[in-house]
Amino acid sequence: MTATPITARSMGTSLDRQDGREKVTGHATYAVEHPVDDVLQVWMVQAPVARGTVRRVDAGAALAHPGVVRVLDHESAPRMPADDDRDLEYSVLQDDRIRFRGQVVALVLAESSEAAREGARLVRVDYAEEPHAVTMDDAEAYAPESGVNGGHETDYADGDLDAAIHDSAVVVEQTYTTPHEFNSPMEPHGATALWDGAMLTMWDSTQAVHAMRSTFAPLLGLGEEQVRVLAPYVGGGFGSKGGPKAPDVAAALAALAVEGRPVRLATTRQQMFSLAGYRTQTVSHVRLGADADGRLRGVGHEAISQTSGFKEFAEQTASAARMLYAAEARSSTHRVVPLDVSVPSWMRAPGEMPGMFAHEVAMDELAVAAGIDPVELRVRNEPDVDPETGKPFNDRRLVECLRKGGERFGWTGRTGPTRATDGDWWVGTGVAASTYPTLWMPGNTCRIEVLDGGRYAVSIGAVDIGQGARTVLTQISADALGVDPSAVDLAVADSDLPVATVAGGSAGTGSWGTAIVQTAQQLRADHGADPEVGVHTTSTTEEYPDMEAHALHSFGAVYAEVRVHRWTGELRVPRLHGTFSVGRVINPVTGRSQLLGGLVMGLSGALFEEGWRDPRYGHVVTQDLASYHVAAHADVKDVQAFWLDEEDPLATPYGGRGIGEIGIVGTAAAIANAAYDATGIRVRDLPLTADRFLG
């Protein structure tokens, strides 16, 4: 049966975080903290060249170091089954090829982390180096054949953009760039792993226990029943733990090599910058053409990003340009430059974050060029239906977000840079729109069993990475069953539980929650309102969201106040407000925290985050939290998140849409637009460092 909408009782209330006490006392145990006896520590040895072959690994000195037990290289590591199509990111220690600087070329297993680390230093690796391409100028861009991330088409065109731009009274044509950015969750990737000869058990820092299992079993030549992945606590991910990364594979190989002994692999913060994915740099060439009254005639967005040469990841930077505003002609394209570098992957709102920076700064430029208030410009370009698909939107409330957010923020409208001053500070305000598509992942399964005393055991392999899954899934379960949340025993984060998809794409709660509601309704249909203790129901989701008839998206408006120091160029953000339309917010406390977290990460990207490659070898030199600064407490002032009171039964049976990513979208643009208002200086490249405002 397909799920049907449920009534909110617990939803909309601020049920306490179900794992809060464990977190504030430090009793929550993360992946490498799982208690095991007689553990071996694993340290990764990384390639110092960008391309070539490993001629020989000399482990002699390492093995002579006290405490070092084993050294695994491409000849001695456990073999994966032959597979010509094997994902080369996961193909750790299976051949002698070096594909990027930082690739794992050996593993040292030792009785202590000090010995493992020293052992790694003592491993001698002889290389044959080959010419490599590591900067955007080193290789030719190409069009991804099978679309870009998120299931979007590589190229899209509707109407004649050149003609529309030609006929426009006002034209903005500019290039915008965003740098390499790194997810940098506070808990580095890592795992505790044990191979007992029949079963591989991994306590892993992952956003998806079942995806780990379904990837690892065939990769390692095991049956799915031989792999168990648990992720009881995960110290953030923001996309980087959405799928396996090389350290996860390395931990599994190390465990397989020492049957019966548990191993621990903790990625160092430095290694995170080469082995844990990142948001690729982007270059966006944007063309906007409008009539004198600001009505868009054409929207063009050509995006270039970078991928690794051995595994394609194409950031969907230009996807939002296809659906955001009405215009008779819209065109957007994606090209990627393949390099001998580590593999980019998901980082919070891949595509939308860098793409909407470009698009929404361009809109601000159009507002200035046309002499129209930037809020009014966006209102004038509201489409009646989704411009990309022609379908009606579920409930597009961007204008309401702009209006209500503007009222709260105190937006009074303007048509050019204000350049207000307060002592030595220029002061300005800016606005940008925000959007994120509603994704939904099929195949989620839930099991509900009736327990004693009117209690229910709800099981699904979802993962709580801090977004509050334990809490909101308890609330959804309670309302779906019509019981108090205290009557729900929720089990998550274990691949032995029913199959669940990733905590990612702002689709975790929606996809899991639909399975929970459907199973609760099936249980009631099969066993009535007062079922016997011990009966249970398991069901796998039927397609729920109405994506055939509607275009499902969330929207928001971000307002920023910025101060730029006249003499130093220092930029501060005293106020940052986001107002969002995201369907029902299940838990106002955890929901607000998620939206605030997105805004803060957007602020961080606007002001600070910039990864630099060494142009000689392509590795990231800003590989720690000092040279890659993320927003600290003093960087974050008055940040507030609001949402419209609404529910969206077209998206999920509980009426909510995902909220993990929309907070970051548009934020950097709002801040850049505010900096322009303050200074009259238009910065089109992130981050907005002080030097941009001097001279």
Add this chain to the structure above:
Amino acid sequence: MTLAVDGTEHTVDVDTRTTLLDALRERLGVTSVKKGCDHGQCGACTVLLDGRRHLTCLSLAVAHDGAEVTTASGLGEDDELHPVQQAFLDHDGYQCGYCTPGQVCSAVGALDELKEGHPSHVTEELEGEAEPTEEELRERMSGNLCRCGAYAGILAAVRQAAGEQEVAS
């Protein structure tokens, strides 16, 4: 060497290379102190060392023989949470929880430093008491990164705890 951790005496063999953080986590199994960067840049490993907040990743264990270490796990009494821990719950001053034990220890230490009149980078007057203003608390908590961006909740939590402390004193 010996370490008193959260009220329990331990004797532990360490390598001269072992940091206080690794001695706690890997030798003693005390995982209420976290490793985020191992470089003193994130604050996740903050404990109270002989009563003062301290980054355990930047200390060699052998330099702290006989020290008294309090982690977030040892802050409360019996089953009661420390007021700072309760305040973090009250204001949702966390999401993933990984930086949280360090934030909590740092907040306890920062409030003590304020009470003792230690100035910070943003304190106007170097003499006399510093007030627990938002600016002061943000500054004093800036050694503890939170990538989930829970700073608004953390600030509210530390303010609440600061208020309770004033009332209590």
